[in-house]
Amino acid sequence: MTIDPFLYSSRAVDVRFGRGRAADNVRDCIEAHDARRVLVVATRSQTATADRLTAELGDRVVARFADVREHVPASTADAARRTAAEAEADLVLSIGGGSTTGTAKAIVMTAGIPIIAVPTTLAGSEMTDTWGITTDGRKRTGKDPRVLPKAVVYDPSLLDGLPERLKVTSSFNAMAHCVEAFWGPRANPLTSVVAAEGVRRLADGLRAHGRGEARSVDELQYGSFLAGLVFADAGSGLHHKICHALGGAFDLSHAGTHTVILPRVVRFNAPTVPETAAALATALRVDDAAAGLEDLIAETSAPRTLRELGMREDELPAAVDVVAEKLPIDNPREVTREALQQLLGAAYDGKDLR
Ligand code: NAD
Numbered sequence: 001m002t003i004d005p006f007l008y009s010s011r012a013v014d015v016r017f018g019r020g021r022a023a024d025n026v027r028d029c030i031e032a033h034d035a036r037r038v039l040v041v042a043t044r045s046q047t048a049t050a051d052r053l054t055a056e057l058g059d060r061v062v063a064r065f066a067d068v069r070e071h072v073p074a075s076t077a078d079a080a081r082r083t084a085a086e087a088e089a090d091l092v093l094s095i096g097g098g099s100t101t102g103t104a105k106a107i108v109m110t111a112g113i114p115i116i117a118v119p120t121t122l123a124g125s126e127m128t129d130t131w132g133i134t135t136d137g138r139k140r141t142g143k144d145p146r147v148l149p150k151a152v153v154y155d156p157s158l159l160d161g162l163p164e165r166l167k168v169t170s171s172f173n174a175m176a177h178c179v180e181a182f183w184g185p186r187a188n189p190l191t192s193v194v195a196a197e198g199v200r201r202l203a204d205g206l207r208a209h210g211r212g213e214a215r216s217v218d219e220l221q222y223g224s225f226l227a228g229l230v231f232a233d234a235g236s237g238l239h240h241k242i243c244h245a246l247g248g249a250f251d252l253s254h255a256g257t258h259t260v261i262l263p264r265v266v267r268f269n270a271p272t273v274p275e276t277a278a279a280l281a282t283a284l285r286v287d288d289a290a291a292g293l294e295d296l297i298a299e300t301s302a303p304r305t306l307r308e309l310g311m312r313e314d315e316l317p318a319a320v321d322v323v324a325e326k327l328p329i330d331n332p333r334e335v336t337r338e339a340l341q342q343l344l345g346a347a348y349d350g351k352d353l354r
Helices: 022-032 044-060 074-087 098-111 164-183 189-210 216-234 238-250 254-269 274-284 289-299 313-324 337-349
Strands: 014-017 038-041 061-065 091-096 115-119 130-135 138-143 151-154
Touching: 014 022, 014 216, 022 044, 022 091, 022 115, 022 151, 038 044, 038 074, 038 098, 044 061, 044 091, 061 074, 074 098, 074 130, 091 098, 098 115, 098 130, 130 238, 138 238, 151 216, 164 189, 164 216, 164 238, 164 254, 164 274, 189 216, 189 274, 189 289, 238 254, 238 313, 238 337, 254 274, 254 289, 254 337, 274 289, 313 337
Parallel strands: 014 151, 038 061, 038 091, 091 115, 115 151
Antiparallel strands: 130 138
């Protein structure tokens, strides 16, 4: 068998995974960086976790920033940067979901200091060098090696308080990273293996979660780690373009949008990449990838339509416009404005669902 030419470059992230080990691992990471002036970024819902994880750091913690908002509005990025500058922070400790990690990334883009990330959702941002900032309803994203955390501390027990719905939708956010990694612009033989393993772990974890198995979150978090890793390596396509455009413009839940859009994009691309669709189906342990994802979403009572996420029908034309602004989109199958109309129309009211 021949191997097609490919490029691969690895990134240096110190990853520490362990249930119940977050406090020790955070302390070790801070000491390894010899940080003396730590800025903690964590939302108010994570205050107790942040207190616990920083208890041993004493006066090394010099400031906190809690005013995190989803999709990182430019005003939030400015406020967080001011806090870091006033505190003369030499390291950002981010404890929270993708919005918290995103705020930490906005800080270090200008401050040039390291991030240690402790994720409390399954979004996967902690493993990527991608930032996103929203100005006037338009979310801009970009890659910058400075925003990649230097260390990531995974501890599944930190997800205990995550609301049920977010646990599931955040898993589909991670699943989307793996799925797009199959056809991302920098996909290579290694990313396909990692993506398949991530899909398998996430699908198994979601099914175990549905059966009420408490430790299912360990599998989900391991899957989300693989997902963030492979998303950073392989890049993304139509699915992420749609989710970022809609999230920024209509302030929709990021994880919920991923859940609703993913099976539609898979169904759209599958005829163009049948071998990939088959590999995806195998990893999901189903016969048809798009239908299998729809079933998994239904089984886990996750949202299936944009209407359920709070989008109004009269916003649909604007939704098509905001995604069409991104055309041409790097994706296995050519994306036209008509295709977007059809895909988003179906995603809005679920008329394509069985
Ligand atoms: P989020 O960070 O906005 O968190 C959602 C809500 O859950 C918040 O209210 C938060 O306080 C709360 N929360 C988080 N963890 C909790 C826990 N363990 N227990 C209880 N409550 C908890 O949501 P998200 O889905 O993690 O992140 C979405 C954002 O991340 C989007 O802006 C998205 O664009 C970004 N993102 C970026 C990348 C990247 O590579 N740059 C990847 C994935 C997501």
